[in-house]
Amino acid sequence: MSTPEDLVKLDDFKNIFSLKGKVAVISGGSRGLGLHTASGEGPLNDAAKALNALTNKSPDARAIAIVADISSQAGCTQMAAEISKTTDHVDILVANAGATFIGHMDEYKEDDFDRVMKMNVSSIFFSAQKLSPLLQAGGTVQDPSRIIMVSSVAGVVVGDMGEHRTYAYAASKAAVIHLMKNLAVELGPKHITVNVVAPGMVPSQMSAPLMNRHGGIESVSKQAPDQKLGSPEDVAGVMVFLSSRASKHINGATIVLDGGSYLVRGCA
Numbered sequence: 001m002s003t004p005e006d007l008v009k010l011d012d013f014k015n016i017f018s019l020k021g022k023v024a025v026i027s028g029g030s031r032g033l034g035l036h037t038a039s040g041e042g043p044l045n046d047a048a049k050a051l052n053a054l055t056n057k058s059p060d061a062r063a064i065a066i067v068a069d070i071s072s073q074a075g076c077t078q079m080a081a082e083i084s085k086t087t088d089h090v091d092i093l094v095a096n097a098g099a100t101f102i103g104h105m106d107e108y109k110e111d112d113f114d115r116v117m118k119m120n121v122s123s124i125f126f127s128a129q130k131l132s133p134l135l136q137a138g139g140t141v142q143d144p145s146r147i148i149m150v151s152s153v154a155g156v157v158v159g160d161m162g163e164h165r166t167y168a169y170a171a172s173k174a175a176v177i178h179l180m181k182n183l184a185v186e187l188g189p190k191h192i193t194v195n196v197v198a199p200g201m202v203p204s205q206m207s208a209p210l211m212n213r214h215g216g217i218e219s220v221s222k223q224a225p226d227q228k229l230g231s232p233e234d235v236a237g238v239m240v241f242l243s244s245r246a247s248k249h250i251n252g253a254t255i256v257l258d259g260g261s262y263l264v265r266g267c268a
Helices: 006-009 038-054 072-084 110-138 167-190 208-213 218-221 232-243
Strands: 026-027 091-095 145-150 192-199 254-258
Touching: 006 145, 072 110, 072 232, 091 110, 091 232, 110 145, 110 167, 110 192, 110 254, 145 232, 167 192, 232 254
Parallel strands: 026 091, 091 145, 145 192, 192 254
Antiparallel strands: none
16 A cells, blocks of 8 residues: 555656666768768768767767668668667667758759658658667666657748748658657557657758748747747757656657747747
8 A cells, every 4th residue: 555655756866867878879860861871971970979079978878870871761771780780779769860942832843842751751750660679679668768759840830931931841840740649659558659859940050041041040039939049958958858767658749849939930
């Protein structure tokens, strides 16, 4: 029989956000990955070196770069095979590959649309499919494995982009959210939770052209209720939360990370 103390007891709460000992796979770690695989090897290796050089990481933590064309099912199979050479399980999959095309509706070609959908939707599905055995090997009822898909606020609302609409990108990011819901139901019983992070404008190489068209960082910042843009730290914080024991009972959720901008800038 439970005592009053048992009802309020928190299990190792001081370490609830700890990721110590976890194995994480982050796809899309290099710009153009899946589109220009060979040229992506350098940036991937550079990213791994930078992570391994961090002074505040655990001594036994290390980053490994794996080059694969995840825009295809065969490429995802190759990725999973390479990962299996270094670990017998995966705790966290962050599906972060992305591509976009900006232009008037009449300017789109079939290849433009298909390329975005393959990178932004197909790559996520087949990454989850091929890594599912490794994720199942790492998950338990009390500490499930995690799949975190990166969508966008563009998949949540329709913003006013004028002549610079991102039809394929917006459609793909909305598809990611609904894909997440389906996989959350499918994989939940297998001790894998699936959630989405939908960032708004975060300064990056991909967002720079669109941000410039809207007056730059200062102008875009003023459109948000909290009067600022997201930062890498904001994104990392949500990722750590969703990867940690603190989120073990969250499944099928979309976290919009844009300071509330989506509430005022567009229509659902």
